[in-house]
Amino acid sequence: MQPRKIRKLCNAAREASRRLATLTPDQKNLALAEMAEALMRRKGEIIRENRDDIKEGKAAHLSAALLDRLRLDEDRIRDMADGLRHLASLPDPVGEIVDGWHTSNGLEISRIRVPFGVIAVIFEARPNVAVDAAGLCLKAGNSAILRGGSASLRSVRILTEIISGALIDAGIPRDAVSMVESRERGDLKQLLAMSDYIDLVIPRGGEGLKDYLKKNSKIPVIYAAGGNCHTFVDASAEVEKAIRVVVNAKVQRPGVCNALETLLVHRRAAADFIPLAAAELIKRNVLLYMDEDSRALAETSVRDGSEWIEEATDEHYATEFLDLKLAVKIVDSVDEAIEHITRYGTGHSEAILTNDLENSRRFAAGVDAACVYVNASTRFTDGGEFGMGAEIGISTQKLHARGPLGLRELTSVKYVITGDGHVRG
């Protein structure tokens, strides 16, 4: 796209955002319902366009995993529509009076939740992110500018077109959702310079995209680091329960950012816990990278499992495997566990399994992460599981929002101050 065209698109999004900010919850929920209906009505077109993306992706030798992420079928389209309907059922964040007070001279101060204005969502292969992001932004009163990966260009284009049409049907400016239709990195750079029009950038993608944004964005970004997540099995942990949680955190869905990557075990729990845990994990095809002491314990129980156990290196402790692999280490205290996590963690989700109240408090206070768990699986870090209804990602930065980014996190605030001719003395 030409720079002028990108600026025009951004300006239209900003104009639309003024209108969005004044909509009632009912008006927005109606639009979400219209969007859902339009997706289902036009699913044939979506699948046709998507098929062309897939065809081109195959010709370009995209991996099977990427092609799967790219694919839209009837089930996935229904999931998107259901997601929008669910969004419509959630409480509206805009207009919430976050807090308020009277000052000593009688001024009334209210802090009120308001939309950001315009949010740009930069994503990679999955075209369904376009619909999720557009819905979340709309519900929070923001215009969305979508910029998908080049492989999904046709799919995102038809989805954006369908959404825009539904917006018009609901009496909302179509520019509330728009798409930067381009495969050029230069266009992305152009977009990231539009700080006069765009209030926030949210990336949904890997480290390469993040590095690119860090270097090029003139607009504030909410980053999500990967999740090199730990679980510490304390001396007082109940063995069976601990095994259940550890297996869940590692195995239930290993490819996601809240999955367990390193298991830390208190030396006093090791003899009871490690042989059983290793057997359970290996049974589920988990490859273990173990320090010397834990390895010796594991090998007492796992007779035919020697090919499932390797020696752990520093690099293993630093790696987010996103796979059926787990690093294991024995530590001598909760403090040593905290130190290990401070050194290797990415501030995502960290857990302690314990029945010791003091240690649970020490761990919760001492670990610096978005989500710290006591006696639960790290897999719960998720807007849906937290009861936020939906999320656009998990933030691991400390500015603005940490943890799941739900509707509330897609808003800013405004002070409204009411007086009676008050002047400052």
Add this chain to the structure above:
Amino acid sequence: MQPRKIRKLCNAAREASRRLATLTPDQKNLALAEMAEALMRRKGEIIRENRDDIKEGKAAHLSAALLDRLRLDEDRIRDMADGLRHLASLPDPVGEIVDGWHTSNGLEISRIRVPFGVIAVIFEARPNVAVDAAGLCLKAGNSAILRGGSASLRSVRILTEIISGALIDAGIPRDAVSMVESRERGDLKQLLAMSDYIDLVIPRGGEGLKDYLKKNSKIPVIYAAGGNCHTFVDASAEVEKAIRVVVNAKVQRPGVCNALETLLVHRRAAADFIPLAAAELIKRNVLLYMDEDSRALAETSVRDGSEWIEEATDEHYATEFLDLKLAVKIVDSVDEAIEHITRYGTGHSEAILTNDLENSRRFAAGVDAACVYVNASTRFTDGGEFGMGAEIGISTQKLHARGPLGLRELTSVKYVITGDGHVRG
């Protein structure tokens, strides 16, 4: 400073921040009291070092205004000490349970206020910012890295030394407050690349500094735009009250960001309001840039004031005068006032003076700014006036914090989730 030295300093600040995060309010308040006492005890040294900065500033032909900002005398040192003691009296933000809930499966979720970690404060001439910033950061549990302007190098050095000494006396790591001792822009750039150690950058300075940060910071920044603030006198405004508020907003301290810069007047209020308001403003040496209609009205009352009235241009409406100058315009409706503010405002502080409930609601909802006033002077935008006790600046960005940056705004949050062996299904 050498790059290696800056990295070492940042790393030490990060290490100290771990300790800071675990301090009790009492420990931090004791340190603030120690800092205040040490400043008073060593005021002679401070004044001596400051005198050398002033001498050098004079030799470098700094303006009188800059030299005044640079100067520290006994009164200003006492003010700094009093500020620290006041900080000690404020509620501690760290550990506040912001909110919390139980999920449907019985997980207990708490969102808890925690320190950021390390905050770099970049400021220009005023050396007292070093003490204010160090105090605020400490109370919020953060390490502070101070980087003052080159003109105040000696003053900031002695202040930092005194603060560090007081920290040691209070049993707190001295690296909780440190200073990048340098006059080189290259060192600032180096500092702004330390995203592994620094969580947040707060600038206290002009547009030049902000532009530099926008271009060079790899660390999140909280920006404060200037304040091109408006006050709209609606048709129903009570004339006398409106004049009092307008005069206060313009005249009480014209050089600050929350001072009034453009006055908008409803056409139906103009005949009653403008002649009297113009006379009152001119009496206080305010130069008026007026549109044709308001000028005609003003000139009916201001006989000898013709040299105080000039024709307004678009540029006047776009200017933050920070001076005894005021642009004036007549508008036909609250919507036209909102449009004007949308076009020229900087999102800082905007006011409506009215007795019309519908218009007050329309204005409060329609104006996109950090602070929107109904029947009060824009001069109230200030952490102290808001009852926050203290502030490090006024944010006009929408990410993280908007409006006065008090102690709460210098913190992040963390989720602590407690279960009983919960696993995700």
